[in-house]
Amino acid sequence: MVSSRILAGAAALLLLPLAACSTGPSEEDVAASFVNAVAAGDAAGAANQTDAPDQARQALEATRRNLAPTAAHATVREVTEDAQGTPTARFDMSWDFGAGKVWNYSNELKLVEQEQGWKVRWAPTVLHPQLAPGQTLAYREQRPDPAPVLDRDGKQLMGPEQLVTVSLSAQEAGDVPGVAASLANALKTIEPEITQQSILDGVAKTPQGQPYAVVTLRQADYEQVKSRIYDLPGVRFPAQTRLVTTERGYGTQVLAGVARVVDQQVQANAGWRVVTLDAAGQEAAELHGVAERPVAPTNVTLGDRAQRAAEQAVDPIPQAAMLVAMQPSTGEVLAVAQNAPADAQGPVALSGQYPPGSTFKTVTATAALGSGKVGIDTPVECPGEKVFDGRPLPNDKKFDLGVVPLRTAFARSCNTSFAQLAVDMPGEALTDAAHQLGLGVDFDMAGATTITGKVPPAGSTVQRAENGIGQGTVLASPFGMALVTSSIAEGRMPVPTLVRGAQTKADATPQPPAPQSLDQLREMMREVVTGGTATALNGSGDVRGKTGTAQFGDGTHSHGWFVGYRGDLAFAVLVTDAGSSGPAVEAAKRFLSGV
Numbered sequence: 001m002v003s004s005r006i007l008a009g010a011a012a013l014l015l016l017p018l019a020a021c022s023t024g025p026s027e028e029d030v031a032a033s034f035v036n037a038v039a040a041g042d043a044a045g046a047a048n049q050t051d052a053p054d055q056a057r058q059a060l061e062a063t064r065r066n067l068a069p070t071a072a073h074a075t076v077r078e079v080t081e082d083a084q085g086t087p088t089a090r091f092d093m094s095w096d097f098g099a100g101k102v103w104n105y106s107n108e109l110k111l112v113e114q115e116q117g118w119k120v121r122w123a124p125t126v127l128h129p130q131l132a133p134g135q136t137l138a139y140r141e142q143r144p145d146p147a148p149v150l151d152r153d154g155k156q157l158m159g160p161e162q163l164v165t166v167s168l169s170a171q172e173a174g175d176v177p178g179v180a181a182s183l184a185n186a187l188k189t190i191e192p193e194i195t196q197q198s199i200l201d202g203v204a205k206t207p208q209g210q211p212y213a214v215v216t217l218r219q220a221d222y223e224q225v226k227s228r229i230y231d232l233p234g235v236r237f238p239a240q241t242r243l244v245t246t247e248r249g250y251g252t253q254v255l256a257g258v259a260r261v262v263d264q265q266v267q268a269n270a271g272w273r274v275v276t277l278d279a280a281g282q283e284a285a286e287l288h289g290v291a292e293r294p295v296a297p298t299n300v301t302l303g304d305r306a307q308r309a310a311e312q313a314v315d316p317i318p319q320a321a322m323l324v325a326m327q328p329s330t331g332e333v334l335a336v337a338q339n340a341p342a343d344a345q346g347p348v349a350l351s352g353q354y355p356p357g358s359t360f361k362t363v364t365a366t367a368a369l370g371s372g373k374v375g376i377d378t379p380v381e382c383p384g385e386k387v388f389d390g391r392p393l394p395n396d397k398k399f400d401l402g403v404v405p406l407r408t409a410f411a412r413s414c415n416t417s418f419a420q421l422a423v424d425m426p427g428e429a430l431t432d433a434a435h436q437l438g439l440g441v442d443f444d445m446a447g448a449t450t451i452t453g454k455v456p457p458a459g460s461t462v463q464r465a466e467n468g469i470g471q472g473t474v475l476a477s478p479f480g481m482a483l484v485t486s487s488i489a490e491g492r493m494p495v496p497t498l499v500r501g502a503q504t505k506a507d508a509t510p511q512p513p514a515p516q517s518l519d520q521l522r523e524m525m526r527e528v529v530t531g532g533t534a535t536a537l538n539g540s541g542d543v544r545g546k547t548g549t550a551q552f553g554d555g556t557h558s559h560g561w562f563v564g565y566r567g568d569l570a571f572a573v574l575v576t577d578a579g580s581s582g583p584a585v586e587a588a589k590r591f592l593s594g595v
Contacts, residue, residue, distance in 0.1 A: 024117030028079050031089035031111060034120045035074035038127075039093075051112055052122040059136065063127055066138035066277065070098040079111075087111040087118075093128075097139055101272050103288050105129075130287060134279045137287070142271035144292040146243040146262045149255065151304045152332070152500075156246060158255055158262075164222040164239045166229065167211040170203050173234025183214060183235065186228040190221045211236060218244065251307055253347040254336035254498070257448040261499055262298050269293040299500040300447065301332035306569075309594030310337035313587040317575055321583070322349035323591060324478045325571040328486035331494030331504075333448075334569070336479075342576075351451040353475040354574060357550030358413045358581075359561045360434075360470030362484060363455070365410060365524060367433035368421045369517035376520040377405045380421070382414040388465040393419050396549065410524040411532030413547060415469045422468025428457040430467055430474075436510045438483040438493040439476060446502035452480030470550055481563045481572035485545070488525070489565040491518055525564065534562060536585050540592045541566050547581035560584040566592060 025033070030049055037046035041064050047057035073094040082088050088110050095103045107129055110121040124131040131137065149158035166183070173179045180199040187194045199214055206212040217225075222237070229235055243259045245251060271292030276284040306325055314321040320342035325335040338349050345352070368374050384398035395415045401408065409417035422430060434440055434455040443450055453476030458464035466472030476484075479496075487493045492512035495504050512518075525544035529537045533547040545564020552559060560578030562585045564571065571591065573584040 027087040027089070027111045027118050028076065030118040030120065031079060031091070031109065032076045034109070035076060035089075035091050035093070039072040039074040041072070049120050050122040050126075051114065051119040056120075056122045056126075059124065059127065062136040066136055067095055067097075067274070068139060069095045071096040077106075082110075095139075095274075097272065099268065099270075101290070103274050105288075128276075128287065130285065131276060132284070135276045135284055138275050138277045138283075140273045140275055142273065142292045143266055144269050144271075144295050145241050146259075146266050147295040147297045149243065149258055149262065149298045149300060151300060151302050151307075152334075153303065154299075155304045157251065157300070157302065157304065157307075158243050158245050158259065160241050161244045162219050162239050163216050163242045163244070164219065164237050165216045166214045166222075167236050167238065168199065168203060168214055169211040169234045169236065170206075171209065171234070173232075176200065176203060176234075179232050179234055182232055183229060186225045187215060190217065190225065191215050218248075249340075250311070251302065251336070252343055253338055253349065254302065254333075254448060257347070258298065258300055258499065261447050261502075262295070265295050265298070269295050301327075301330075301334065301498055301500060302336075303334050306335040306595050307337065309591050310335035310571075311339075312594055313337070313573070313591035314339045314342075314575075317583060317587065319578060319583075320345060320348070320576045321574065321587060322352075322478050323571060323573045323587065324349050324482040325569060325591070325595075326482045326486045326494075326496060327568055328490035328494055328565065328570050329568050331486065331496045333496055333498045335571075336448075347449070348477070349574075350448050350477060350479045352477050353451065353453065354477070354559055354576070355472075355474060355550035355552060356453070356470040356476040356481055357548030357559065357561055358415070358418075358470055359481055359546045359548035359563045359572075360474055360476070361410060361413065361418050361468075361548075362488060362521065362525070362546050362563070363430060363434045363437060363439065364418045364422055364468045365406075365521050366437065366488075366513050366517055367425055367429045368406075369520050370433065370514055371425060371429070373424070374406055374421070376407045376524060379403050380406050380409050380414075380417045382409050382412075382417045384416070386416040386419065388419065388423060389461045391462045391465065393465055393469075407524045407527055410546075411527040413528075413533050419465035419468045422458070422464045423461055425464070427459060427464060430464075431455045431457045433513065434474075434484075435508070436493070436513050437487040438510070439480050441483075441493065441510065442507040443496060444505040445496055445498055446504070447498040450479050450496070451477055452483055453477055470548060478572040478574045481561070481574075482570055485563045485565050485572060486570040487512070488518055488521060489544075489568075489570050491515060529564075533581065534564075534585050534588075536582075537564075537589055537592070540589055543588075543592065545588070547585060549579075549581050562588045564588065569595065 034049040043060035047053040050056040076091045079089045090108045109126045111118050112121045145160045148156045181196045184196045203212045271290050273289040274287045278284045310323045322338045322342050382401035384400035385394040439453045467474050528534050529543050537543045543566045548561030550559045560575045560581040562573045573587045575583040
C-alpha cells in the first residue's frame, strides 16, 4: 500500500521510517526549497539541492536566460511515495512573462537520500515533464505587424515596412578600421553623417561581445548598398518589420511619438509561445502557445495637408524653425513641423522652452483687460524707453508713440506700455492669466510629450516689467503658444489630443477669461495684421495674431515668433536666433497659403 505525506500539517501524522533515517531537512523542506529557488532565479541555490549540482546549474541558468520571465512562482502541493517507496513531490509552476502572459503547469520531482540528507534527483523533466536530455525551455514572442497610421481624413501617414539593421561585430571583423571605412564609404550616400570614425566610436562604446548597430535602413536603401557591404567580415543584417513614415523626413518628431503608441498596441496584441530547444538551439517542440491578435489602424488628428503646409513653411529657413497648428474648437493637433536644424535638437516644437517675447503680450493684455482698469481704447503711454527700478527697458529701436490707445500699443508692440501694465498688477496676475489660457497646464497626451511653459509669479518690479513683455522668467514652447492662441480663439482652454480615441489628462481645468476681455483682445490681434507689426499677412484672410522678438543669451541675439489664428485654425511659429519676427511672419504666410 502506498503511504503519503501531505504538506498541510498532516505530514506530521504520517512519519515513516524512511524519513526518520535523516536528521537534516525533510523531503518536503528540500522539495520546497528547490522549487522556490528555481522560481527566484537562484540557479546555484537550486542546483545545490540536487544530486547533480553542476549539470543542474547549467540547465537552470540556460532555462532562466531563455525564458527571461518577469516573475515566477512555485508551490509544492504534496509529497508521496511511489510504488518503489521513492518520495515524489508534486508541485505547480507558474512563469510570468508580463502583460498578462502567464504559463502554468503541474510537475513532479523525485528525491533521493544521500549522506548529507535529502536531494532532488536531477533530470531535465524536473523543469518540465516533456523536457528531454540536452534540451532547454525558451520563450518566443509572436508580434503582429503594426497597422498603418492614418490622418484625420484617412490618408496613410505611416505604414509597416521591413527595416534592415547593419550591425558590426568587432570580434568577427578582424580589421575593424578597414571594415568601418568600407561601411562608411558605402553608406555615405544614404546617411552622410556616418563616418569611419563615428563607427569606430560606436564600436568602442558597445559592450564586449555585442554587435554595434551602425544604421537601420529601409529595404529600398539597403538594396542600393547591399552589394558593397554584404560580404564584409563581421557585418550582419538582422531585419524586422517596423512602422515608418511614407516619406523620409515627414512629420519626424511628432510621428515618432505616435509610432511608440502603435508599438504599445503591437506589444499588447502579441502572441507568445514556450518551446523546447535542442543542443543546437533549434526548436524541438511547442509546449504552450497563444496566437497574436491583429492590430487596428491608428487614427491621428494630424491633417496631411496641414502637415505638409507646415513643413514647407519652415523647411527653407536656415535657423532652427518650428510650427505647431491646432484646431481651437476641439484641441486636435493638426500639424507639428520642424526643419532639419530643429530636428537635431529633438522634439522642441512640443517641449522646447523659449522666452515668448511680445507674443506673451496676449497674456498681459488678458490680465489687464480682465482687471477692468483698462479697455481697448484706454490711453496708455508708449515712450521709447522706460526705467523700472533702475532697469532701462526700451522699445524696438526706441520708437516713441507718445500716448496712444491700448489697441495701438498692442498692434505696434510697445514694450514700455505693456511692461507698465504688468507692473501695475499683482505679481501673480500674469501667472493666473497664462494659466487661464493653458500656459503652465500639464497634459498626459497619447503620442507626444509636451511642455506648455511656465510663468512664475513675479517677486519684484523689474521681474513684473520683464515678464509683461515675455522676457524675464517666462518660458513657452511653440505647442504652449499654439494652445494660448487656441484658447483665445475658442474662449476657453481646449484639451489637446493627437491620437483619436485616446483621452488626454490635464492637471487642471482653468476657468476661462471673461468673454468681454477676449472680445477686445481678438480685435487688438486683428489690428496687428491690418496696421501693426504683421502687415505682411494682410491678404491671408481674417488672421488675428501677435508678433514677438525675444532676446536670449547675452542679449545680442533674439528669437522671432508669430502666433495667431484664422477661423478654426490656430498656430504658433518660432524661428530661433532670427533677429526679428519677420522670418516667423513669412513662415506663417507660407503656411496659411498652403493650408
